[in-house]
Amino acid sequence: MQRRIVSLWFPRLASDRILRAQPTEAPFAVTHHEKNSERLYCVNSFARQQGLVEGMGLCDAKVLCPELRTQAADLLADQRFLQMLLRWSNRYCPWVGADGADGLMLDVTGSTHLFGGEAEMLFDLHERLAQFGLTVFSGLAATKGAAWAVSHYSKGVVAEGGLKAALSSMPVQALRLDEATCITLQRLGLRSIGDVLATPRATLGRRFGLELLRHVDQAFGDQAEQINPQAPEVYYAVRLTFPDPIGFFDDVMAGLKRLLEHLCLKLKKHEQGMRSLRLTCQRVDQVSAQAELRLARPMHDSARILPLFERSVGEIDAGYGIDQLRLEAFDLEPLPLQQVEVSTTPKPSGDALNDLITRLGSRIGLDKIVRFLPADSHVPERSFVVAPAAYCEAEGEWREGLVRPLRLFAPEPVLGKDKMPPKTFCWRGMRLALGRATGPERIAPEWWLDDPNWRSGLRDYWRVETRQGRRLWMFFTPQSPAWFVQGEFA
Structure with missing residues (x-):
């Protein structure tokens, strides 16, 4: 069975991500600070119609399009959004990897028949992504390099055995070469991939080295190129949707209790503890209200966490009602199971102190609650260290017999x-x-x-x-x- 690769390219990933939550029909651009000036990083279709392109200075763009709306780029948010699309793409095949900062690679070998064929699978993929408000270009071919070339410089499906016919007319940029190499090839009259194929390999090797030949061989399948899938991350989040809106404090706490029980059960299964939680309340007017809780110790005990949320939940404005709750866990740390000891003398537990630190930290901040730890020094100023109580354990012993002032x-x-x-x-x-x-x-x-x-x-x-x-x-x-x-x- 011949290998089949799908390349997905999201040329407006940054702007589409923002406009999904704030749709507009006006020119919009995402800006990024580069070369000591603000430049356009990503533009939507309305801005492109006004003649705006990526890399243009923001001042020049404002002159051409005074009604341009802008927002600063968030590269980390774009990366998280691409990871979300990567997980979503597993519906088409189990072998999915990222391709740069704005693309995905799918190895759909043996799975296209589940969707009625290759063309039908691409149609379904485009329909679903269009419903998400995303602009995507795709290409399907027998190699990773060919699929990338089709998605960026053409479209559709390259039939088996048709690589040379499909790629020959494409520009040399479709070989994924650096800009300097492409300019040199064009100056020598080699403007298309067909021109490169017609040139003797020895001549290309002496002039451009093995890098150019490697990209040519990868595009036509003469050299293997693998897709590096990322290991699936366990995402600790739960959601609860209500048939009718709620707004009372007791109702929100009851829903939060159910979410905590499911979330903590999942954490215990993977022997993980969470230090931060975020409760998002989706109101009927499409406005979200959030409550965050930072814990003094990693925990997965729902009975202890629930009372600590009372103050934050009490400050949430329910508006006209809440129809969805979402609870997410962050800052995970290993929390392995411990052997239960049978003893007549109970050992002291620091749970009450940790809960007190959490309650105080929700008001003044966990970093402001500190504890003194003994240090190995007889100099008074160096005999102790001050550390945040939430991120260290009370360890070590103070020297007996040394009287020191408070x-x-x-x-x-x-x-x-x-x-x-x-x-x-x-x-x-x-x-x-x-x-x-x-x-x-x-x-x-x-x-x-x-x-x-x-x-x-x-x-x-x-x-x-x-x-x-x-x-x-x-x-x-x-x-x-x-x-x-x-x-x-x-």
């Missing part, structure tokens, strides 16, 4: 040059008198670290209690006699 700040000088704590001193505009002092605790600098705050050498730390009630952490520097206050106890 508040630690940059050293603040006070008057005094004696090695014993001063009897009276001024600090932050207050005159304080010594009540009791405990120490010293000598700390040496870490010579392997270049810390400008510790270049002065040794420090003798004292715990000082003043008669005014202040409990300070002070140190004395023997090498250059001076006193400093660095912390305050509770």
